[in-house]
Amino acid sequence: MPRPRFVLAPFAALLLAALPAAASAHAELVSSQPAADQMLDTPPSSVVVTFDSELDPDTSEIVVADADGSIVGEGGVDLDVADRNVLRAAVSMTRDGEYRVTWSAGSIDGHVGSGEFAFRVGPEPTAGVANTALPMRGSGAVAIGVLLLSMALALAARELRRASR
């Protein structure tokens, strides 16, 4: 039966012609929560990254790590979102600091994009930088204080010895 093949051929050609249009529509990041470089007072319970088009769950993932590189949460395409254009990771953050989000987003056209961004939980670390410098300065001041005190005691002892002669 050669006939159906000839009937289907124009439709196959139409499908092939439509493919390049779909191929150019690979997913681009639209927004995230937390946003890149955002500073939060309290830790979030999840990290959500939204794209402009549907993602392939097989090639998409999201990983959130703390400043030491320890993973605090990971996930993939949120299948509850009808458009399937959202990556979601539940996260558990027990301390303040910088967190890094790494994502890869596979489009249904097969292209996989990736990226990363950071956000912060808690106050800025300027106090921590000052704290690392202070102990050195402090111990230096204590050392000079001890030196001056021992010199003063030595002088006082010599004066006492001289006075008692």
Ligand SMILES: [Cu+2]
């Ligand atoms: Cu693409």
